[in-house]
Amino acid sequence: MSNEDITLTAGDAEVTLGPDNGGRVKGLRVGGTELLRQGERFGCFPMVPWCGRIRDGRFRDGATTHHMPLNAPPHAIHGTARDGAWRTARVTADEAVLTYDLVEPWPYPGRITQVVGLTPDSLTLTMSVETYESSFPAQIGWHPWFNRTLGESAVQLGFAPAWQEERGEDHLPTGKRIDPLPGPWDDCFGMPGGVDVTLTWPGVLELTVTSPEEWVVVYDEQEAAVCVEPQTGPPNGLNTLPRLVTPLEPLEATTTWRWSRP
Structure with missing residues (x-):
């Protein structure tokens, strides 16, 4: 099928997908209001086959050390699939299925499948990483850029994590868990009962990001947008908490955004 942009609709919700631009959600409009920051690098992109930063771009698989391009020096960041x-x-009218075959610089063959499903009050993103050959460590996550303001209303974040990953000077978790600190954040949090973060634009819209996964990165250091990123492990997780993809066991994850208006 064509790789042209895709538009899904359900009720007064509309989603635009850009297969050619890293399989990202380019826009989400509810009642004509755009919720995602616009631009080539923004919207919501899949982080796969890893999330966040890999220290020095290196990860080990058994006795082998692999080197990923340092696209956020001195680290590698956010996987390779967003560049393909x-x-x-x-x-269909309200669902799309996108696929991406892993290629160099990622050292292992594999296929990523992303299913995007829209209802009048929710968007569900489901992703899997499969291999039919060598097993390999991987992560899945999503990186949405939600507009900080809708109209005159500035977003308020609400969540209750069990812990925060202490962040070192290199922006990577040190391995120590601490009590959650006040923002602004570029930090990873643990939510063992599943990710559950609410974004409220008072008087305009409330949106909840949920996922069965227990890791979420919150990034709100930019003026234009805030990011709430559910993922299957912490940054540098290919080294510290690897999840193995095998021919018998793919890695799968899902997140749902649900919204309501006053």
Whole structure:
């Protein structure tokens, strides 16, 4: 199928997907209001086959050390799939399936499938990483850029994490868990019962980001947008908390954004 932009609709909700631009959600409009920051690098992109930073771009798989390009020196950041063109496998009025085959610089063959499903009051993103050959460590996550303001209303974040990963000077977790600190954040938090973060634009809209996964990075240091990123492990997780993809066991994850208006 064509890799042209895809538009899904349900009720007064509309989603635009850009298969050619890293399989990202380019826009989410509810009642005509755009919730995501616009631009080539923004929207909401998939972080796969890893999330956040890999220290020095290096990760080990058994006795082998692999080197990823340092696209956020001195680290590698956010995976390789956001830089590639995805294939459109199936589209209906309110659902799309996109696929991406892993290529160099990632050292292992594999296929990523992302399913995007829209209802009048929710968007669900589901991703899997499969291999039919060598097993390898991987992570799955999403990196949405939500507009900080909608109209005149500035967003308020609400969440109750069990811990915060202490962040070192290199922006990576030190391995120590601390009590959550006040923002602004570029930090990873643990939510063992599942990710559950509410963004409220008072008087305009409330949106809740949920996921069965227990890790979320919150980034609100930019003026234009805030990011709430559910993921299957912490930054540098290919080294510290690897999740193995095998021919018998893919890695799968999902997140749902649900919204309501006053």
